[in-house]
Amino acid sequence: MALCELLGLVVLGFCVLVLAVDPQRAYGASRGPFGQSNVVMAPPRVGICASSVITHGYKCEEHEVKTQDGYILNVNRIPEGLVGGFGAKRQPVLLQHGVLVDGMTWLLNPPDQNLPFILADKGFDVWIANSRGTRFSRRHTSLDPTQPGFWNWSWDELVTYDLPAVFDFVYSKTGQKINYVGHSLGTLTALASFSERRQIDKIKSAALLSPIAFLSHMNTALGVLAAKSFVGEITTLFGLAEFNPTEEPVSVFIRSLCSNPGVDCYDLLTALTGKNCCLNASTINLFLKNEPQSTSTKNMVHLAQTVRDGILAKYNYGRADYNLMHYGEASPPIYNLSNIPNDLPIFISYGGQDALSDVRDVGLLLDHFKFHRGDKLNVQFIKEYAHADFIMGVNAKDIVYNQVLAFFKRQV
């Protein structure tokens, strides 16, 4: 997905922008990357809790979590459900979204079908992360989103800083080991973390939906093309900067990709994520109102490198001497997935129609779990599912979320 989700979303965002100026987006833009202010910006007043959780009767808390490199991340907590188990000791679950979207993606389905509410009603204490650069996590102790330094990171930093900060925070607030649910890039950063033995002492189990680690088989024309373009030109084109699909110059870049022969940007969601079987039109509308979100150009380049190189490694500076300077080695160090502890409870769910998390790439990923303890690994294959079905599918509750719940409950 990497690329593609991104791309998918990117293109979607672009189309949205062209077709209609929606208020949410206009608001985002007014406080966006091209603003003049040098002060640290306050988060938008209406956060995820107020707009999408409290409105459905659930309790919700907004938290700020500071990373070691100075980013101030927004984390939302739904401490309990509408039914069942009030006051009991509730296990924490942390939800980590993918690239070019934010924590809101978990809440787009109707209340009885979205994962956070289902988990809360089943007795979990639900925490929703929002990665750096997305609309509610655009603050830093000394940098401003208008400065290049604010965008000087790739998914390596999500592994090194964002994930640890949020894990530490949830752990300190709850005093309990954490169940994790990641989608798309949220699976990649988790796998990379576990391979470095990060968070192992704080995690109880991990559910990885539409997992990406290897991206060589990603089969959308737009994705492949974009990957090539990202590695090739984008850095010189955009420099160290925000990658905001809804504004120039990124929107122009995306438009240019769509004009390539063989790239059909008409049905973008399909072109980018695969043939999603089970999306609800109202949910898609809501998705388009809320996403895409910004990421850093450097992150997109790193994802493109992952597509191109077929290995999971740290950001490649493109020159042996630069890599040497940053890593002490001429090539970027790899994340060796064989180092993931073989007794860490892991649930993997992947789809047969997913253009980003291709079945063959998931196969490569599963090869690394050959020596995982059988009772600690759960693999689910859903033939008709594509990338977006896992978070927005009308039947995701029955097909996926109930399995995730059962898996969590099995880990005593």
Ligand SMILES: *[C@@H]1O[C@H](CO)[C@@H](O)[C@H](O)[C@H]1NC(C)=O
């Ligand atoms: C689609 O979403 C709308 C709005 O949230 C909801 O009312 C409707 O029941 C959903 N349809 C299905 C099949 O779940």
Ligand SMILES: *[C@@H]1O[C@H](CO)[C@@H](O)[C@H](O)[C@H]1NC(C)=O
């Ligand atoms: C970006 O970060 C690297 C270290 O990872 C540093 O060498 C470089 O100066 C930074 N560039 C900017 C513009 O902040």
Ligand SMILES: *[C@@H]1O[C@H](CO)[C@@H](O)[C@H](O)[C@H]1NC(C)=O
């Ligand atoms: C990854 O780790 C495994 C087990 O620790 C080791 O056998 C293998 O050689 C490593 N792979 C690479 C590419 O370093």
